[in-house]
Amino acid sequence: MERFLAQNWTVIQPALFLTFTAVVVLLVDLWLKEEERDWLAYFSLVGFGGAGVIAARQWMATRALESPVTGFGGMVVLDTFSLLFQLLFALVGFLAVLMAPRYLERRHMQRGEFYALLLFSTAGMSLLAGAQDLIILFLGIEVLSIPLYILAGFARPRLDSEEAALKYFLLGAFATGFLLYGTALLFGATGTTNFEGLRNSAAAAEPRQNLMFMVGVALLLVGLGFKISMAPFHQWTPDVYQGAPTPVTAFMIAATKAGGFAGLIRLLYWGLAPARDVWMPLLAVLAAVTMTWGNVGALLQRNIKRMLAYSSIAHAGYVLVGVLSGSLGFVAVLVYLLIYALMNLGAFGVILLLEDGEREVLDLEEYRGLARFHPGAALLMSLFLLSLAGFPPTAGFFGKFLLFTAGVSSGLLWLVVVAVLNSVLSVFYYARVIVKMYMQEPVEAPAFSRSWLLAGALAVAAVGILLIGLYPTVVVQFIVS
Template identity: 40%
Template sequence: MITPAMTPPVRTFAEFAPLVPELAVVFGAFALLMLDLFLDDRRRIVTQALAIATLLAAAALVAGGVGGHGVVMEGLFQRDTVSDVLKFSVLAVSAISMAYAWSYLRERDLYRGEIPVLMLFASVGMMLLVSAGNLAMVYLGLELLALCSYALVAIDRDSPLASEAGMKYFVLGSLASGLLLYGMSLVYGATGTLDLDGIRAAAGAVAGEDRTLLLTGLVFVVVGVAFKFGAAPFHMWLPDTYHGAPTPITIFIGSAPKLAAFGMAFRLFDGGLAPLQEYWQLLIAVLAALSLVIGNVVALAQTNLKRMLAYSTVSHVGFLFLGISGGGADGFAAAMFYAISYALMSAASFGAIVMLSRRGFEADRIEDFKGLNARHPWMAFLVMVTMASLAGVPPFLGFWAKVAVLRAAVEGDLMWLAIVGIVCAVIGAYYYLRVIKVMYFDEPVGEPVRPRGGPLRAVFAFNALALLGLGLFWSPVMAWCQQAFAG
């Protein structure tokens, strides 16, 4: 017999209104899943186009503030300005990533109807992650993103390289999830709550054995977050995964998830574990230094462009950690600005490989770009803009992103870390400028490279030129990020 006290609460639409963008993407994913049953391989571009339209429509809902801000589902989900900025960026970058996929995957007979569906569900996971108000929602969003990513990386079942990459990604990703979950369980054991606001209130008053338990949980949480970012020394999955996955999949997993990982770090550190800032700030600073040094030094020795970009990702995570370790509203705003900038730069850098590849030729070695300017000056210019932005050359977007996080580290009394960042930025410029040197000063070799045309060329041009345009007008983006943390 059900008593009145046992009656579940009645849910109204108003309570779910802040989830309208997430629900739009979920409904779009299920609709595409059903539609794909009635399409053959030649007409599957329809699902590709509709998936991109779904992401852009959800981005418009976020930008328009549809559903409004609020905390719903007993604190599991919170929508605020921070989450809106990150969601809009995640959806826009995911749409760009998906636009690179069609021609490359169709040419290699790899395009399947489940690819856009998996990307949509992964995007939902990222959206939930940046709006998490509870440790349970953090883990739900993270695993939804991770499970979709594992399947996408291993989508080419006939490729030993892709299968190996998918297996490594799955095993090490599962290990990272286990460490993070264990850390969350210790935090729960010390504070008695899964709610991030409750953890924040309880963490400052915890003492004795419970405080030891809480600090141990903090260490495991930091390690789990570092794994998901690909920070050194927990980066072992990243080079093989980036190298083995089909390049459009690498674009997706190497761009938007960094924004989601930043959102997770913000919710956990500034939200739940803020009273322990002196501890996690030091841990993040050490990880930043290791990532900067290891990522840049190892990238110098790479001849494969995808592996070079993978190790450079480790170094960029180090720069992003500069902002987080700086702490405070300005530090997190700088880190958010860097995450948005890097997501765009990463999509363009791997997009250059997609643009020059063809069936039987991946264009993933640095020597494949030799003499590109002599044959395709416009394409060489776009690649040059991308590499210069990654190197932090003014006035491109990457320069202002590096300045922002270095300033945040200095203001956070981490001068030693800022010095490490400056030295590593100089080291990192070498391997990016090496690609530019190869394009403009080396003689063309081998069969002429033919960049893709049509809509894909327009997508790549938009992506690359955005790095120049936003570099010239970076202030509104930075102000947007600062406004998100102003409250």
């Protein structure tokens, strides 16, 4: 009992708060009538907001410390890296909750689990960001994923949603199997599951000669690569992002990927740093393949959710450039993931505006002449798409600039060249939507419905993108300080 109490619980405080709110949401749900379910959204806003505040306070306290606080026998660490990621998760969760209530109401799927599952999933991401042990890495990934399997199928009995959930679940569990086998092999090769122990034994033994170690690292990268949809483990992404209910897709595209990257960076730089020459060339090639595959795939799509799914694969490739740039790239990765989350939440927010409970404007042809009917929605969509394409003065340009300069200064010139060429390629499919909205004749009036909550989320995303784009140095100084 004494040992139980002696654990340093403060290191998982944001995750604890999220879990607590999720349980409260589940319980309160039992007493609420169908038309009162909006309260659950407000409860979960408090949950995400509270977790954000806790993370911000801990961040201020941690900045002053010499060495970061650890807890649970060195399995979880509380440092600025994990806290900034947790702030990002809280922000994304907050915005995703704002987008959901009216959509759920129109589609008659206002069930309380929705918000609880979002909160549980975010708690998993928080754990992942502070992982210092393969056990926590595994637990974080699973706590992140299992709620998302359910959320992807939340629109049942709609067949596309159920199919997305089944595919996501089967492929996700398959990837988990690889991740676990990799963990087992690493444990066998080094005799420890702790990142510090891994680091020491990877530095001492010659890792290149140990087959078990090498295969273990490769299998772990398969498992994590699945979560960040790195090619060739990305095949689930378009299907799942297309079939899942739109607010869930928005959350997944923005948060899950950030969570996966947090886990990947933790593993690579805290656990496997001395084995850099083993994973570095492999990941560099896969990054190039990922962005090219994503962009070429996006060019061929006719459904906007599917197109954004492929674009998210391409963006995972860009972020990998930052990941491979080492500590130089961490700031770039964080800033980019923030910008990337805002752009995608914004774009999906506009898609949610163009929905009336039965129809959803998803086919790219239906975007023809949108500017004539809803100039505001068309303008916002153009802003988010231009930012995704990386046009100045939007934040997307600045984010890519940061990533690519980090890549160049750590000697990954060829990869940066590939990434820049890919960015040029991506302009085609983003601009295609804008051209359709402004320069082509409309077919019929698109579906449309108003929501104040959604408008708030869109405003935050749009203002965020413009502010970061116009005053980029402020953001970087805020993170570096």
